[in-house]
Structure formats: structure tokens, C-alpha cells
Amino acid sequence: MGREADAREAWSAITRLFIGRENQGRFPLLAEEFGVTVRLLHAVLDLPPGEGLPMRQLAQQWYCDASNVTAIVDSLEDRGLAHREPSPVDRRVKLVSLTDAGVTLRNALVDRLLTPPSGIMGLSADELRTLRQILAKAVEGYEPLG
Amino acid sequence: MGREADAREAWSAITRLFIGRENQGRFPLLAEEFGVTVRLLHAVLDLPPGEGLPMRQLAQQWYCDASNVTAIVDSLEDRGLAHREPSPVDRRVKLVSLTDAGVTLRNALVDRLLTPPSGIMGLSADELRTLRQILAKAVEGYEPLG
DNA sequence: TATTGTTATACTCTATAACTATA
């Protein structure tokens, strides 16, 4: 049918690829493999290397209370994966950034998470090239990952 | 720049679309809107309408302990969204299935979750048609959603 | 004996409210 139906079906397929067992299982398995909890794994992925983020912003991004961010960042600091520093412009604000160890862990996680699931790998070379081109356009303006 | 690189880049884009703030925010917002917790929302989505699943299988699918499944299914039953019945072939096994109210909720959730994010909606009609065709092939053999 | 699911229990995660410090 039309544009709307195509968009909906395409997004439906993406959702199924992502929430399918093969992909969803990666997160708990990787967390165990790298010795972190699932929530720390997600936190590390959401911290951009080389940039400090206000804790308040993380609370909004994660849809959780600020006190929870305090606990998560405490855990990251205890493991040497991140550190806080007061913002130079507003000393109430604390900026959270990954340490070198945090960046190393993040790189390893991203490398593993970007391994395509079987449904993608089953496509032809032509299909993959086209898929890549179209999706590259779709994620213009989205946050980078790797 | 071969097949592998195209597959990896395509999957990277899918990951970014899915874990981006716009899409991830939908789950807590929908849970609040429909008066359930996020874990009950995921449970309802993972229960196929018209089919009963063994609790043991749900524990494996969700990467959690069986005692946890007991608690989740208790919550679903308390809200009238699912019910248990002993398996006809093995009375140790209990099959969990959605009630009519559960199916109704699931349909509403799926309808909302299948609304494409802005990155997808920004593509042209031609691109969307092509994307749909390729992704339909990628999810052959995956569990249906809607 | 082995397996499915439940219960009792402790540990982790999360939110609420009161607090400190900065603005």
C-alpha cells in the first residue's frame, strides 16, 4: 500500500530483529562475560567517550530518578570505569565521563554488539549494500555508537 | 567494504535507531500510560496470543530465574492479563497464556510500538518500499509481533 | 532420581523525601 504502510512494516521488522531472542540475549551474556551488571553495561554504552555528561541529563535519558544516577555512577567509579568532576561553569553540576578503562570496555562491548544477527547475515551482498545505504540516511542526526 | 562491512554498518544503524532516546523512551512512557510496570509490559509482548507457554521456557527466554517468572505471572494474573493452566501432557508444567484483556492490551501496545521513529519517517517512498522488502526477507523465521 | 514450579529469604535496584551546596 502506501508510504505509511511501508514505513510501519519496515519498522516492525527492525523491532523483531532487535527484540528477538538472539539479540536480546546478548546483553545479559555480555554483562556476565565482562563482569558487570546489565545496568552498568547500558550506562557505559550511553556515556560518549571523551565527553562529560551532567548527571541530571543522564537521569532524563535513562528515565530514572537522580538518586539512582548517583548509585550507578558510584558503581562505575568503584570499578574505575568513570569519574565525576564539577562543571567549570556551574559547580552544582557534576560531569560524568568514562575513564580509559571505561572507554576500553565500551569499545569491546560495541564491537560485540555490532555483530549482525543471523537474519541480517542471511541477506545477499546486493541487499546488504542497499540496506546499509538507506539506513545510513535514516540515522543521520542520531548519536553515534562505535 | 565488502559484504561483512555492509552487514555491520546496516546493523549498527538498526541498533542506533532502536536504542536511541526516541525509541527507548517509549517503553516507560507506554507502561505508565497503560498502568503497568515495564517488566509486565515486556512480559505481555512476549506472550503470543492464543498460545500457552511453559513457565520454564519463559525463564530461559527472559534470562531470569524460574522463581522470578512465578512472581511475574502472579502479577499478570492479579491484573487479569494472563492465566496458568496445567499442561495436558505433563502436569508438572504450567502453561501461561494471555486472557482476552491481555490480548487487548498487547494489541494496543504493539500498535503504538510499531509507529516508526523520525529517522524512518524521513525516508522517501522509494526507500521505504525497498527497506520493507529487504527487511521482510531478514525476519523470515523470526517470531511475529503484531 | 530428575524436573517443574513454588516458597522463604536475602540482595540489588529504584523511587520518594529530606538535606547540602551552589546559583
Added chain:
DNA sequence: TATAGTTATAGAGTATAACAATA
């Protein structure tokens, strides 16, 4: 007076171990 982050505390979520029912 308002905002960022912390702390104390209670409630929800999760795992471990012991248990009952069934195979």
C-alpha cells in the same frame, strides 16, 4: 528562591536454596 546532587529509607525486582508435586 530554585536547582544539582546526595543520603536515608522503603518498596519493587531478582537470585539462591529448600520444598512439593509429578514424571
